[in-house]
Amino acid sequence: MAQTKHTQILIIGSGPAGYSAGIYAARAMRNPVLVEGPQPGGQLTITTEVENYPGFEHEIQGPWLMEQMKAQAARMGTEIIADWIMSVDFSKRPFTAIGDSGMIYSADSVIIATGAQAKWLGLPEEMGLSGFGVSACATCDGFFYRGKEVVVVGGGNTAVEEAIFLTNFATKVTLIHRRDELRAEKVMQQRLFNNPKIEVIWDNAVEEILAESEPRGVTGVRLKNLKTGDQSQIKCDGVFVAIGHKPSTELFKGQISMKENGYLIVEAGTTKTNIEGVFAAGDVTDEHYRQAVTAAGLGCMAALDAEKFLAEHE
Numbered sequence: 001m002a003q004t005k006h007t008q009i010l011i012i013g014s015g016p017a018g019y020s021a022g023i024y025a026a027r028a029m030r031n032p033v034l035v036e037g038p039q040p041g042g043q044l045t046i047t048t049e050v051e052n053y054p055g056f057e058h059e060i061q062g063p064w065l066m067e068q069m070k071a072q073a074a075r076m077g078t079e080i081i082a083d084w085i086m087s088v089d090f091s092k093r094p095f096t097a098i099g100d101s102g103m104i105y106s107a108d109s110v111i112i113a114t115g116a117q118a119k120w121l122g123l124p125e126e127m128g129l130s131g132f133g134v135s136a137c138a139t140c141d142g143f144f145y146r147g148k149e150v151v152v153v154g155g156g157n158t159a160v161e162e163a164i165f166l167t168n169f170a171t172k173v174t175l176i177h178r179r180d181e182l183r184a185e186k187v188m189q190q191r192l193f194n195n196p197k198i199e200v201i202w203d204n205a206v207e208e209i210l211a212e213s214e215p216r217g218v219t220g221v222r223l224k225n226l227k228t229g230d231q232s233q234i235k236c237d238g239v240f241v242a243i244g245h246k247p248s249t250e251l252f253k254g255q256i257s258m259k260e261n262g263y264l265i266v267e268a269g270t271t272k273t274n275i276e277g278v279f280a281a282g283d284v285t286d287e288h289y290r291q292a293v294t295a296a297g298l299g300c301m302a303a304l305d306a307e308k309f310l311a312e313h314e
């Protein structure tokens with residue numbers, strides 16, 4: 001027979017938002033249960049140097065930072081479970097969630113911190129080079145490309161914003177786009193076209209990211225012109241993939257209000273979803289900032305919101 005585990009606060013996800021929620025909920029003596037999901041530690045486990053998380057003078061490694069957060073949450077009293085939530089029922093309290101292990105989680109309140117995943121190009125070499133010249137976050141990694149040449153792939157607002165931002169560091173930014181016009185807002189496009197450091201290559205797709213192994217790093221990209229079929233190569237030190245993000249929210253469809261693009265909707269200035277007692281924090285609600293420190297802040301807010309909800313319903 002399936003086992004049931006009851007908790008006052010169920011946290012779904014083990015990125016900065018989930019662990020921060022765990023730290024605060026445990027310190028509020030709510031004995032939270034945190035289900036780690038398919039990527040224990042979240043997105044930062046697939047990067048190397050992190051230079052912008054406050055509290056460390058020198059850069060730290062993303063996976064190490066997440067181990068510290070996990071250890072801190074566990075030491076405070078968060079029960080951390082290696083499982084993956086497959087379905088949820090938020091129609092009545094206590095809420096229920098069913099894990100891949102068969103465990104039924106029953107909870108007085110829930111914090112959704114399932115994050116988001118960057119969309120990648122799908123090239124075989126791409127993941128192996130993540131953190132070694134391939135990135136999906138200019139805010140996070142732009143600083144490492146001072147005096148270097150980089151490529152940005154994409155044609156929407158994010159790609160254009162990232163290209164312009166990267167000119168603060170790089171000597172040259174090449175934007176590569178599959179079509180012959182950008183989807184970004186006109187005012188952003190104008191800023192891009194006026195920037196002398198940016199070149200746009202139209203109608204091209206990246207077929208291969210070129211790299212060397214000692215030291216491991218990107219050296220260029222091989223392109224294919226989608227109109228003529230012609231191939232070409234350009235030299236660069238970094239490739240920024242800016243073709244969008246996908247929040248991990250399939251599981252909540254039909255139960256939690258979400259935007260058309262899947263991001264969960266929360267009441268402004270809080271982490272409250274449309275279901276009383278269910279809160280959402282981190283990249284799963286945030287398509288704009290997408291930083292570890294903002295996710296951690298939102299995780300803290302969600303635990304405080306959940307604590308207040310529980311206190312009011314006792």
Ligand SMILES: Cc1cc2nc3c(=O)[nH]c(=O)nc-3n(C[C@H](O)[C@H](O)[C@H](O)COP(=O)(O)OP(=O)(O)OC[C@H]3O[C@@H](n4cnc5c(N)ncnc54)[C@H](O)[C@@H]3O)c2cc1C
Binds near residue numbers: 042047050115292296
């Ligand atoms: C390559 C890379 C480099 C980055 N570098 C930086 C940086 O230098 N500085 C910075 O501030 N930010 C950086 N970021 C962004 C940062 O990692 C994210 O903003 C942050 O991790 C978001 O935290 P989160 O807790 O909201 O979600 P995530 O980190 O996305 O974690 C989501 C969690 O939810 C879990 N989950 C998903 N589905 C389920 C489910 N069904 N059941 C249970 N659990 C589930 C996953 O297992 C995961 O643990 C980087 C991101 C990437 C991809």
